[in-house]
Amino acid sequence: MPHACYILYGASLTVAVALALGTLLVRALELDLRRQEEPLVALAAGAACLSQLVFVAATLGVARRGVFQAFGLAVVAAALASGLHRPRGDALPALPRFWKRLVLILAAPFTLLYFFNAMAPEMSPDGSAYHLGLVARYLRNHGFQPLTTNMYGNLSQGIEMLYLFAFSLGRHSAAALVHFAFLAALPPAMLAYGRRFGLGPAAALGALFVFLSPVVGQDGTTAYIDVAVAYLLFVLFYLVQIWDQERNERLVALIGLLAGYCYAVKYTAFIGLIYAAGFIAWRLRRARRPLLRPLATLGLCAAVPIVPWVAKNWIWLANPFSPFFNRWFPNPYIHLSFEQEYLHHMRNYIGLRSHWEIPLEVTLRGTVLCGLLGPLFLLAPVGLVALRRQTGRRLLAAGLLFGLPYAGNIGTRFLIPPLPLLALAMGLPLASRRVLAAALAVAHGLASWPDILGLYCDPNAWRLVKIPVRQALRLEPEESWLTRKSPPYPIARLLEDATPPGSRILTFNQVPEAYTTREVLVVYQAAFNAVLGDILWSAIIPEYPPQRRLTFRFPSTSLTALRLVQTARGGPDHWSVGELRIFLGGRELPRRPLWRLRARPNPWDVQLAFDNSPATRWRSWQTLSPGMFLEVEFPRPQRVDRVAVECSRDQYRIRLRLEGRLPSGQWRPLAEVPEETELPPPLGLRRAAVYELKRRGVSHLLVWDEDFGAEDFRKHAVVWGVTLLGERNGARLYRLD
């Protein structure tokens, strides 16, 4: 079967199974949905069910192509046999002909644009790096395995579970087409909402505003997940409104399942559960109806998709909400400093001089915040007029709530989840002025078409640029297109071609892991990787290796434990200790296996301060706070008269105190102020760093020319003990010898 057929087969079977499961659920609950509503709700509900089943398969280690295919075909066959494909229910009121034609005329070319882009080889940065990188990994391993070196693997991946199903059959583009299915279903869902609640023209306008928006089209045609999140949140809102109209208790169960699935898809979409619970509680309270049973139903059904992801992280990562909340759930896998820096970067994109630039950036420019909504959304304040109507207030309140996570990440695509609600609110006042509204929709369509978009947006804006028919149909081979259009792709292929299976490659930037089977460790993506980066940089950055010796001298004392306490507070310094040496009578005490070493924070790296390597150091990985300590406990009382701390110079603010525990069990200060001496730069640091990397299983190093230290690797490869294996698009691959 030609490649293109596999892609369509993989995506179609995935969507068909989701629809079948969803329809089965909707009909089992005997919900009174209209004919046009049922498949739209079924897609969301079925996605939740299929995602859950794929999670179970991945947990059991049976995530295989054959398993998915057999299951999928069986489900579809059973659905057809039982007549699930036959529409049921009354039809919604028809959309006025004018609006119907407007939607069809404007949406049709964009549907083609989006379909062919979704089917073309997948090359989106995050899609090919981790959304599908993780999916490919799960498929190789036939399921989940503890993954502690990639923080993206710690996020909930409810949509990626659908991608896993599709990827197993049609590879990368099949996954992107599954996302496209949510994009294609979003306008019909908005129209159905409008038709049910008597807002047809407004819904037609809102649907066009969203569907034609450049960032929605770009995102929804890749293996990202934002449009799927928007779809799920919108269907959740829609169902809540139906519940408010009908007060069908069985609907609460479905709302709960969908709200929980929102969390399973994206942590920040947890806001959907808050919305559903809050709205239902508010309406029941106003009607003086009992709250407990509906809210318990909602909570229990929501727990079904939530608990597996929480449990997975709890069991493997000691943090149910990893990679966040590490202060409350300290663990060896994500540093607190990383979490803080990550959140800071998400709120402050590089290149954005002021938050006042956001409106123009997200509507007209599209480079710094990665994508643009289109200039039409400069008129978004028009939506405030909708506040005059109850429907408008509900749309805007839900939109505001769903938009709250945007404060945590100001990238344009993080505006997609609340966009359908905002667009509907904009449509409400405009729909009554038909000509103006149609003109706006046409102008939005023209302004969003790739050829015209390129005339005014930033040249590097994240957007679709053409209809790649030949590439989508694989008339041009995938390899050729990706090599021409995706600079990181050849780098992934270099890893595949130049390294043996099982290689572990350390690098500083993400690579399209979906196109390599090698294990890639990106320095910022996990604590383990960050320590590797710290080791490597210790050989290059003069402030990193131990060049300060702080010596505490005191009368010889018999002790059962020693504790080095840090007493200063504040950033940006982290506390670190290269080596902690203990002496008696001018002789360093050998480190006995029965010594017990402790540290707070970051107890898991304490051995790095006792390994006698100049390339490693224990590090707090958080800013200074009083009470941080390193502790050595002796198996029996030990006389000590001197302690030397060898440490780096990148921690000017630390204040240290030495305490000892007497045989009586009492702690007492031994010395307050250490003598400080300078140490020469250690010899053999580069080799020592490479040795430490190899001890941790790293076999190769991938360095971009713009990476810090790239020139040092080029010039001193022999000194490092590395061999250049190849170079692609400004990235060099070294083998650690």
Place this chain on the structure above:
Amino acid sequence: MARLGPILPALGLLLAGCTGIPDTYAPPVQRRPLTAPEPSPLTHFIAMKDAGAEAHFISGVSRHLEGGAWRWLEPRAELMFRLESLGHLRFVMEFAVPEITFAQRGPVVIAISVNGRLLERARYEKGGEYRFEKAVPAGWLRTHLNNYVTLEIDKPWVAPQDGARLGFILKSAGFLE
């Protein structure tokens, strides 16, 4: 939120407590032997201001630290260093030939020898601050014994005040990667 304050950390402890990740460790495998019984005061590189610098002087280096950073050398000076590894090392020296000495002695040649082998004979035509560095063949060096470096200038400068015969000014010297 205030009510959640004590609950969330407690929940965190409860959850984290179930994972079985140890927080107490034994000392790991030592990457290098400890410097027992008494660590050598010699290192591979010294700045003249370092507290332990004098331990590296064999002869010809002034005992007086000038300006908190440099020392005069006699026309022939000898220093010693201790190395932990031998590969890819350069002998590095930061020094100065004072301008005032050129009026008396003109251009100078400094010969640098490592363990008795001539590493370089460098000529300096004018006064100023210099940095010399040159790779040293690993075969010239040793790890378990001291390494000796001789710095010899061809023409001494005789100080007009006290008639002392001097070579040049040294700020730092030793072996670096």
